[in-house]
Amino acid sequence: MxxxxxxxxxxxxxxxxxxxxxxxxxxxxxxxxxxxxxxxxxxxxxxxxxxxxxxxxxxxxxxxxxxxxxxxxxxxxxxxxxxxxxxxxxxxxxxxxxxxxxxxxxxxxxxxxxxxxxxxxxxxxxxxxxxxxxxxxxxxxxxxxxxxxxxxxxxxxxxxxxxxxxxxVPSNYLISPFNKLKEFIDDEYFLTDNQQNIKKEVVTSVQQNKHKIFCILANAGTGKTLLVYDIAKNIMSYGHYPLIIHCGKLNNGHYELINSYNWNLHPINKVHNNSIETLLNMNISMVLIDESQRIRQHQLEMIINKSKEFKTPIVFSYDKKQYLKTGEAKDIYEYITARHPDIAVYKKTLTNKIRTNKEMASFIINLTDIGKSNNFLNYESITIEYFEELDDIKTYIQYLEQCRGWKPITYTNSQYTHEPLDNLASISHTKAHDVIGQEFDKVVFVMDDNFSYNEKGRLTARKNYYSAEGMLYQIVTRVVSQLKIIVLNNPRLYYRLLQIKSLDKS
Structure with a gap:
């Protein structure tokens, strides 16, 4: 231009x-x-x-x-x-x-x-x-x-x-409630028109004391977490008392919201038969559940039934593509309309064009299915590197994190059995489960012989306790600006990734 x-x-x-x-x-x-x-x-x-x-x-x-x-x-x-x-x-x-x-x-x-x-x-x-x-x-x-x-x-x-x-620089403006908490608290960000319209409907339901359920369906990078936490902050400013549930491990930003700003925020594992009476009572003006594709059915039923009892509106925010265990992701809207036809349920969608790096989104599509995306093939912000020794990778990643501002993320392995991902799990203390809902400017991760492409060009992975494909998708969708993939001793995979990187030249 x-x-x-x-x-x-x-x-x-x-x-x-x-x-x-x-x-x-x-x-x-x-x-x-x-x-x-x-x-x-x-x-x-x-x-x-x-x-x-x-x-x-x-x-x-x-x-x-x-x-x-x-x-x-x-x-x-x-x-x-x-x-x-x-x-x-x-x-x-x-x-x-x-x-x-x-x-x-x-x-x-x-x-x-x-x-x-x-x-x-x-x-x-x-x-x-x-x-x-x-x-x-x-x-x-x-x-x-x-x-x-x-x-x-x-x-x-x-x-x-x-x-x-x-x-x-897009990372200046892509505010995360967790990674840029001060900017979030100080309102140094703006919602898109799409986000504002959804927010207006949700806040109105609280103000009018109407029992509604909103299902916000969105892909990674469209700002669904920011929207959920902005809604919570907004209704608190009017004296309301919402319950916020995060379907994953709490991060440092969560704990600061709890300890410094008195947010009523809990991880999903705190929702069970012994706690639901205390968590969701008549004083709760709204329940907001982020990453709710990971919620278990009995937890979902407990929350819905309690919301019926107190006429408490609920917001579910989710992305069906983001799962860490096979069979984990669910469409909350379809579930509620089928099981609870007496509840007013509204499905809202955040559009892709808001926050998504189009080139990065295109690369992620081709990473999982080579050649599926033919648009935005300029992959200058993605680098592919190769090492034969795990120890060299660990040293290199430590250097990237400490000296070059990269965020290494690796896979979560089972705590109870040995499995193929154990070597990669040792590369970084930050696992896929730790970064749900967060974003980082520069992300680096490793692929090895756990991964391969089939004859149709689709990425496949060995079976592990947690889905390797699901965790890889979680990792790559945390990136804002730059992505680095390091291949460990898998020349065929390395070649295929170079092919993807070169799609704009073919």
């Missing part, structure tokens, strides 16, 4: 529309602006022209730029070495909500732009109204003259070679 001239941007779109040309989807994505947005941009350019005829102020803009993995979009961005100028374009707004809408967007844009280590100027042009500049210190927009903007545009030494994809 390269910067463009905004006169060209709107005139090109208008030309295609006026010629009556039906625009293919891929061309629309290239043009970046809708017809209505192009009309507002035209009015903005006319306003600039009426005050200043220097052509340079129309040049050097990224139009409709979206941050990778976030899908956060900016109408106009213009970069120099020490300054980024953001201009948002709005059709005429209702006076009653105008300032509220402008402020909310400006605040969000400032949050994303402040990580670029540049001064940030944010403007909003409202059609047939005025130009506003964001005052970040006071979190409010101020109406200004167009001349002030023009002066800043003229004085900006535009960098036409800047690549915004390299400036915006």
């Amino acid at each position: 390269k910067p463009t001239n905004i006169l060209s941007a709107y005139q090109g779109i208008n030309a295609i529309n006026n010629a009556g040309i039906r625009t293919a989807k891929e061309i629309k994505e290239t043009l970046k602006l809708s017809k209505s947005e192009a009309n507002v941009l035209e009015q903005f350019c006319i306003t600039l022209k009426s005050h200043q005829h220097s052509f340079e102020i129309f040049d050097g803009y990224y139009v409709g730029y979206s941050i990778k993995q976030i899908s956060k979009e900016f109408d106009l961005l213009r970069f120099s070495e020490d300054l980024v100028i953001n201009i948002e374009l709005k059709s005429q707004l209702d006076e009653k909500v105008k300032l509220q809408k402008i402020t909310a967007q400006m605040k969000q844009n400032h949050y994303y732009l402040k990580f670029l280590n540049r001064s940030v100027f944010i403007y909003t042009y409202v059609e047939n109204d005025a130009l506003y500049k964001y005052d970040a210190d006071n979190d409010q927009p101020q109406a200004i003259s167009i001349d002030e903007l023009i002066t800043n545009l003229i004085n900006q030494s535009v960098d036409l070679e800047v690549n915004p994809d390299k400036l915006f």
Whole structure:
């Protein structure tokens, strides 16, 4: 993506529309602006022209730029070495909500732009109204003259070679309630529209004291855990008392929420016949269960029956693909509708495009089934390495963790019997069961002769107490930016992984 001239941007779109040309989807994505947005941009350019005829102020803009993995979009961005100028374009707004809408967007844009280590100027042009500049210190927009903007545009030494994809680091924005707890507590994050709509429905059910069950189904990386914990935090701010259940081992972030912020949060193994009366009582305003695909049937029944008794709404958040033991994953929505038809159950889905690294998601698909994904085949963020000795791998991983910021994750083995995964389980103290619901910028893990590909190119694994395929999927879906696979003494597997890595060249 390269910067463009905004006169060209709107005139090109208008030309295609006026010629009556039906625009293919891929061309629309290239043009970046809708017809209505192009009309507002035209009015903005006319306003600039009426005050200043220097052509340079129309040049050097990224139009409709979206941050990778976030899908956060900016109408106009213009970069120099020490300054980024953001201009948002709005059709005429209702006076009653105008300032509220402008402020909310400006605040969000400032949050994303402040990580670029540049001064940030944010403007909003409202059609047939005025130009506003964001005052970040006071979190409010101020109406200004167009001349002030023009002066800043003229004085900006535009960098036409800047690549915004390299400036915006997705890990700055992908907040985990556990790995970035301070940012989570301080509300330094934003939910997508999809997440906000689900949140609104769930919170309303608490406020109206209605007995509903919400099943939030989502793939890894779509922000389901953030949404669940944001809902819990939100209803607590209104004096409600939710019960949060994590279907896995608690991590350090969980314990800090419990000990420092008094969250009523428990691991799923605390839910049993002797505890259910204490955990779920009439004082609980909502139950939120994360990673609920791993819940056992008798625990699920206890919670549902208690929620019926007290008319307590429940939120189940789950991903059927994430299982650690064969037969563990279940579709909660299908189960409840079949077994409890008297309960109002609502199925909500988080879309993939929110937080997912598209290239990484494509690689994970091909890792489990070679050639299944033909899109987003640029696998520069994935590295494949090979070692013949386990001791060398252990030393290397220790170096990567201590000196290079990588997070090693390995497989959980049985505590009672010897099994094929025992060697790999000794590589790191962090196991697949320890990282449920967490995300890490750089993840490294090891594959050995436990894994192979069949004649159809599908990944298979030896039988262990816990599913090796399920744990591998859990490991690779914890990554945000970079993934490193180390192969131990398995040349055929190494070759197949190199084939996947090279799919973009074939």
